[in-house]
Amino acid sequence: EVVMTTNSEIAKKVNPPKTRKGKKIIESRESLIVENDKKTVFLKGANTSGVVNDVLTDIFKIRRHNGVMMNRNNPILPFEDSSPLCEMMKKKDASLFCFRESQQEETPQFGFWPDFRRTDS
Secondary structure (H helix, E strand, O other): OOOOOOHHHHHHHHOOOOOHHHHHHHHHOOOOOOOOOOOEEEEEOOOOOHHHHHHHHHHHHHOHHHEEEEEEEOOOOOOOOOHHHHHHHHHHOOOEEEEEOOOOOOOOEEEEOOOOOOOOO
8 A cells, every 4th residue: 555645744744843833834845736826036137228128028017916026137047056046036935937138149048947956056
């Protein structure tokens, strides 16, 4: 007989919560039956043209209720050094991002980091 257990059940057996606050924290980290909407952070790179800014603005208008638009130009390169972007995504509680850096390529880059860290190195 195979018994399926979840991560929260294992955590409760290994290290049970001692306070009510600890129990609430563990319950908030459990997996949900219906997932919440995912927020998106929209970033402009250091060198972007007006066309790129218009594209990002149009995409943001579609996801206005679940998106955060960063108005300043950010010197962030998410695929080289991801730590500033991860901190920003943690601060805004977002797991998706839309980014555009250069003036030559006018297509934005989309990314998904479920736990606010880069999964590949």
